[in-house]
Amino acid sequence: MNTAVVTEQTCGICLEDSRDPLDLPCGHSFCGGCLDEWRSRYGAKEEMRRKCPICRARIPPSKEMVTSLHSYRAQKQKLEDHNETSSERYHRVCYLLENAEAEVGADWDGVTVLEDKNDKQTVEMPDYIARAVGTGDIKSVLRWINANRAEDRANAKTSADMMEMPALCVAAGGDHMALMTILLQLGADVDSRNSAGHTAISMMFASSELAKVGVSDRIRLLLSWGASFFPGDECSREACIRKARIYGRPELADLLESELGGRRCEIINLSSQPELNGKTCVADEYLPDSNQYKVTLETKSKEVIILDPDNLKRRDRTPQDCGYYIEFKNGRTIRHDFDSSEECQAFVAAMNRDESQPAVTEEAEARAERAAAELLAELGLDDSPHEAPTGEDQAKKSKKKKKKGGKNKKR
Numbered sequence: 001m002n003t004a005v006v007t008e009q010t011c012g013i014c015l016e017d018s019r020d021p022l023d024l025p026c027g028h029s030f031c032g033g034c035l036d037e038w039r040s041r042y043g044a045k046e047e048m049r050r051k052c053p054i055c056r057a058r059i060p061p062s063k064e065m066v067t068s069l070h071s072y073r074a075q076k077q078k079l080e081d082h083n084e085t086s087s088e089r090y091h092r093v094c095y096l097l098e099n100a101e102a103e104v105g106a107d108w109d110g111v112t113v114l115e116d117k118n119d120k121q122t123v124e125m126p127d128y129i130a131r132a133v134g135t136g137d138i139k140s141v142l143r144w145i146n147a148n149r150a151e152d153r154a155n156a157k158t159s160a161d162m163m164e165m166p167a168l169c170v171a172a173g174g175d176h177m178a179l180m181t182i183l184l185q186l187g188a189d190v191d192s193r194n195s196a197g198h199t200a201i202s203m204m205f206a207s208s209e210l211a212k213v214g215v216s217d218r219i220r221l222l223l224s225w226g227a228s229f230f231p232g233d234e235c236s237r238e239a240c241i242r243k244a245r246i247y248g249r250p251e252l253a254d255l256l257e258s259e260l261g262g263r264r265c266e267i268i269n270l271s272s273q274p275e276l277n278g279k280t281c282v283a284d285e286y287l288p289d290s291n292q293y294k295v296t297l298e299t300k301s302k303e304v305i306i307l308d309p310d311n312l313k314r315r316d317r318t319p320q321d322c323g324y325y326i327e328f329k330n331g332r333t334i335r336h337d338f339d340s341s342e343e344c345q346a347f348v349a350a351m352n353r354d355e356s357q358p359a360v361t362e363e364a365e366a367r368a369e370r371a372a373a374e375l376l377a378e379l380g381l382d383d384s385p386h387e388a389p390t391g392e393d394q395a396k397k398s399k400k401k402k403k404k405g406g407k408n409k410k411r
Contacts, residue, residue, distance in 0.1 A: 026057035042197030067195035072097035123156040136176035154186035166192040201227040223262030226316030258286035
């Protein structure tokens with residue numbers, strides 16, 4: 001009986017079975033992670049990193065590098081078409097384009113791109129949805145996401161001309177905390193990167209963002225959801241700490257320098273208050289003099305206490321265990337807080353069961369709005385842009401009207 005011998009692809013860097021293998025045109029294969037450590041898919045600064053680690057054959061640019069190149073070219077052309085060649089933005093785009101061309105390499109054939117066999121198909125946001133995300137129009141964004149739940153629209157990206165910006169990055173850049181939270185609750189990847197390698201949190205450390213009042217809240221939100229920092233000139237933790245200090249945000253620099261700063265944690269081994277073990281909290285501030293953290297309990301009381309690092313275990317937020325929940329209802333956002341993570345998880349599970357129903361179509365929504373308008377007219381209420389009456393309010397109005405009618409009959 002003949003038995004076939006199965007041979008696994010071996011990575012030429014770690015010399016183990018390839019994980020997420022990438023095959024180079026020269027024929028050598030490497031783990032996706034190993035090759036990324038050798039030369040980032042977002043750029044290659046050193047000449048040696050542009051070549052195969054084994055045979056020194058030229059490695060073609062990645063999809064991300066080529067996307068950045070095309071995007072900067074399109075932006076440059078658009079500014080030239082509008083005769084904005086003397087603007088600061090134009091000079092900035094020219095600088096970025098020059099860098100992108102250098103990273104791709106002058107000898108690139110203009111066609112060949114390093115293919116990633118395991119790259120998931122990304123949903124591209126239509127321009128009108130990208131604008132809705134940028135302006136914080138939660139209703140339009142949710143309507144588009146719910147229209148096709150088979151697609152991973154929470155992780156949709158803008159077009160290549162717009163740097164393939166993840167929806168979370170667009171919302172973060174627009175300073176829309178509620179929309180950011182809702183996207184994360186729907187499964188948006190907190191570490192999703194645009195074609196230049198930037199994540200939502202690395203973008204928050206740009207000088208223009210650090211000048212904004214709400215940037216600290218956005219950074220803390222992303223940290224509590226487990227945002228990572230990646231090696232590189234602009235995306236590393238060290239680079240973000242340096243920028244925070246340069247642009248007058250020492251509190252953010254101090255936060256990042258501590259291991260658990262800004263992170264969501266679970267309380268453990270607390271003998272003085274054993275009832276708090278298992279509770280979740282957020283490490284708001286590191287106290288270097290005592291090597292402790294000032295934390296806010298994730299309860300309705302929001303109690304603030306001081307804990308040792310040994311009493312904290314990192315527990316990032318997830319869509320199933322998010323600590324609190326932001327609901328969008330009747331054109332408003334409603335925040336639900338809980339006294340335990342178990343309560344929150346049960347609430348989210350119930351919400352997900354409700355959301356598993358078929359998505360409401362625009363036609364059905366229009367009919368519902370007409371019906372609501374007719375009901376308001378019947379109850380003698382104006383259809384003004386003030387706070388919409390709840391079902392309970394409407395029931396009280398109706399009951400009051402009937403009561404009044406009954407009294408008139410007796411008279």
